[in-house]
Amino acid sequence: MRIVFMGTPEFAVPSLEALLRSDDHVVGVVSQPDRPKGRGQQLVAPPVKLVAERAGIPVLQPLKIRTPEFLQALSSWQPDLIAVAAYGRILHTPILSLPSKGCVNVHGSLLPKYRGAAPIQWAVINGETETGITTMLMDEGMDTGPMLLQERLEIMPDDTAGTLAPRLAELGGRLLVETIAYLKAGTLTPKRQDDTQATLAPLLKKEDGLINWTMSAESLANRVRGLSPWPGAYTFFGEERWNVWRVVPSKSAGTDKPGTIVAVDKQSILVATGEGLLDLQEIQTANSKRMSVSQFLTGHKVTAGMRLGYRDV
RNA sequence: CGCGGGGUGGAGCAGCCUGGUAGCUCGUUGGGCUCAUAACCCAAAGGUCAGAGGUUCAAAUCCUCUCCCCGCAA
Secondary structure: OEEEEEEOOHHHHHHHHHHHHOOOEEEEEEOOOOEEEOOOOEEEOOHHHHHHHHOOOOEEOOOOOOOHHHHHHHHHOOOOEEEEEOOOOOOOHHHHOOOOOOEEEEEOOOOOOOEOOOHHHHHHHOOOOEEEEEEEEOOOOOOOOOEEEEEEEEOOOOOOHHHHHHHHHHHHHHHHHHHHHHHHHOOOOOEOOOHHHOOEOOOOOHHHHEOOOOOEHHHHHHHHHHOOOOOOEEEEEOOEEEEEEEEEEEOOOOOOOOOEEEEEOOOOEEEEOOEOEEEEEEEEEOOOOOEEHHHHHHHOOOOOOOEOOEOOO
């Protein structure tokens, strides 16, 4: 079968690689354009593009996909099926209807839960203990199409979005190949999503990382995990910004105002939240690397009573 | 040339503006105290101040260039 693969970030790479190992023929890859990234604002190619080029597969990186030119290019590859994993754009009908076997999407959640751009992060943020991969036939909605295969994956207590994503990505690759095999065999019955059970996992923004200390310690801990490594949870210590990478919630009740540092010892900084205390374990200040709080404290003065979360203390 | 910060014994930092004896909190090692200790007390080791060039009687400190790291922004 002739397959066109559409995907962009690291998450999509195992899917493409799984297809490359399969019996089917990946005839072309579509990825987002190279974007300026990093400090020097250098153009950086998306991971999927790099893998495709190494495999000697033609790559398209259209700025806009709703153009006759792109549709023309796509149809010239004569795909029987388009496989999509975290491409980053919504596909419209002219594309969706192009391949005879349709467009199959690999989504990082147990649909209909967590439809949208950041399913992995939101599952962790909400403290889920399991998530998974769903393959589906795409329609014009945001992850609303009929489901094909689904497999569950446990979220470990110390998982972050960053540690969970590679496992899901691998599972996604495996499930994609299985899905295509079943589709070819014609033994798969697409299953409608129960829209009443649907939840959304919208794209995260940098501002979503700002810690709201009035939340419970438990919720904040999940948030820190879900936002790691991007966009990262952060707060303010006076004018100084702290990225917060690892925390441990404790149930101890406190009467201090949320954001107040209630205790500092050699290895930890205990902060009052809306409910319970949060023990900061790994932080990062501007200009320096992540470090354990014990390391941080050897060179910085932090004492109980100081406040976090406000620029003007 | 997107903006900005940084590189100082093993770790984290101060000192730099206003050149002139290498400092702080830890760690390490040895000793002491203690029923005991990750606690406390005493002592010691450990640094060509990222690298190169320049200014100067004198450079961690001022100037130029190079390398590496980080935050913002994307």
